Amino acid sequence: MSASTAKTRDPTVGRCPGRPRSDATRAAILHAAYDLLGEAGLGGFTIEGVAGRSGVARTTIYRWWPSKGALAMEGFLAGMVADLHAPMTGSVVADMQSMLRRLAGLMRGKAGRIMASIVAEGQSDPETIKAYMDGFVRPRRAEVTALMERGMASGELRADLDVEIVLYNLFGALYLRLLMHEDLSDAWVDRLSATVLANCVASKST
Amino acid sequence: MSASTAKTRDPTVGRCPGRPRSDATRAAILHAAYDLLGEAGLGGFTIEGVAGRSGVARTTIYRWWPSKGALAMEGFLAGMVADLHAPMTGSVVADMQSMLRRLAGLMRGKAGRIMASIVAEGQSDPETIKAYMDGFVRPRRAEVTALMERGMASGELRADLDVEIVLYNLFGALYLRLLMHEDLSDAWVDRLSATVLANCVASKST
Numbered sequence: 001m002s003a004s005t006a007k008t009r010d011p012t013v014g015r016c017p018g019r020p021r022s023d024a025t026r027a028a029i030l031h032a033a034y035d036l037l038g039e040a041g042l043g044g045f046t047i048e049g050v051a052g053r054s055g056v057a058r059t060t061i062y063r064w065w066p067s068k069g070a071l072a073m074e075g076f077l078a079g080m081v082a083d084l085h086a087p088m089t090g091s092v093v094a095d096m097q098s099m100l101r102r103l104a105g106l107m108r109g110k111a112g113r114i115m116a117s118i119v120a121e122g123q124s125d126p127e128t129i130k131a132y133m134d135g136f137v138r139p140r141r142a143e144v145t146a147l148m149e150r151g152m153a154s155g156e157l158r159a160d161l162d163v164e165i166v167l168y169n170l171f172g173a174l175y176l177r178l179l180m181h182e183d184l185s186d187a188w189v190d191r192l193s194a195t196v197l198a199n200c201v202a203s204k205s206t
Numbered sequence: 207m208s209a210s211t212a213k214t215r216d217p218t219v220g221r222c223p224g225r226p227r228s229d230a231t232r233a234a235i236l237h238a239a240y241d242l243l244g245e246a247g248l249g250g251f252t253i254e255g256v257a258g259r260s261g262v263a264r265t266t267i268y269r270w271w272p273s274k275g276a277l278a279m280e281g282f283l284a285g286m287v288a289d290l291h292a293p294m295t296g297s298v299v300a301d302m303q304s305m306l307r308r309l310a311g312l313m314r315g316k317a318g319r320i321m322a323s324i325v326a327e328g329q330s331d332p333e334t335i336k337a338y339m340d341g342f343v344r345p346r347r348a349e350v351t352a353l354m355e356r357g358m359a360s361g362e363l364r365a366d367l368d369v370e371i372v373l374y375n376l377f378g379a380l381y382l383r384l385l386m387h388e389d390l391s392d393a394w395v396d397r398l399s400a401t402v403l404a405n406c407v408a409s410k411s412t
Contacts, residue, residue: 043330060392119385120329123322124249129387137386163400172378173371179381180323180343181335195371199405 028054033075038110041117053070092151097193104189232261239281244316247323298357303399310395
């Protein structure tokens with residue numbers, strides 16, 4: 001998502017296909033897409049709805065995002081990505097705990113409704129799961145894997161961890177509780193973190 | 207699901223409301239419901255479809271199951287329940303490992319498609335999640351919790367386990383992989399079991 005090189009121009013001129021996106025218009029569209037996803041889910045998400053909310057012409061949106069799935073995924077990512085970057089405290093365990101709390105907080109709100117509706121839609125449309133995995137899940141997993149590997153290298157975490165399994169222990173638990181409409185309070189998430197991460201910490205005596 | 211007390215009768219007589227269910231007819235309906243769920247998911251599940259497959263009149267099915275959701279859930283349970291009871295080997299770890307392999311095996315097939323479609327449907331219909339939780343998830347959790355508590359009492363497992371969290375570590379991982387359309391091979395499930403259960407086993411030295 002690099003910044004567009006377009007200058008803002010009079011919207012009544014220069015409407016040729018391939019015109020660079022205006023940053024402000026693009027941000028308005030993505031913001032409207034994120035809001036609509038949160039209210040209506042992926043099932044009720046339409047380009048028309050985004051056009052109505054953003055005040056941008058439907059034809060303009062279609063020119064920039066050829067499918068509603070592509071727009072939904074980019075709107076979701078734009079809305080989530082700023083909230084999900086973990087602060088680096090120097091303690092991998094502390095960073096993991098705060099990241100899990102932040103993810104659970106997002107799951108309790110609009111982002112959680114979007115995630116649930118993407119997973120639901122994906123059960124009858126494999127392309128939706130593929131887009132969610134490629135655009136959101138795998139990049140996040142790579143970040144958290146790198147964080148845990150730093151902890152293994154520094155000696156904070158056990159050197160023999162199966163990091164992939166640990167990630168499923170943590171994220172699988174949060175997704176299952178999201179999808180089963182169960183409590184995702186900080187207290188529950190802290191119990192999850194404490195149980196799993198205690199088993200990841202290197203023993204003092206070795 | 208206690209056996210019906212109905213005697214098999216000529217189906218052309220005695221069709222009054224409230225007539226006890228015939229066991230054979232009931233089994234045929236539930237079997238057809240399970241098959242249809244596996245092929246069409248909950249979204250394509252209809253009483254009409256079950257009537258066509260089972261050869262039982264639609265009106266008869268409606269008399270016994272007032273909603274398609276109730277029939278779908280009972281058909282699913284009837285199809286799954288026999289496969290999910292863990293054999294008791296005397297080792298809680300071995301019983302857990304074999305139960306997780308069996309659940310993953312079901313998830314790879316028709317039952318997995320049903321579970322995924324129930325979870326998907328449940329994201330727009332909370333009653334579906336409630337029925338799934340009450341009819342399937344909570345009774346299974348209670349069984350596995352009792353198994354692990356026996357292991358804690360016997361000294362095979364650590365006495366300080368947070369059993370609820372351990373169950374989410376295991377089942378959350380399997381559900382997430384099911385819903386993200388990822389590999390659920392025995393090899394992967396054995397890695398999951400080994401990682402989580404190694405942390406549950408009581409230390410030899412204490």
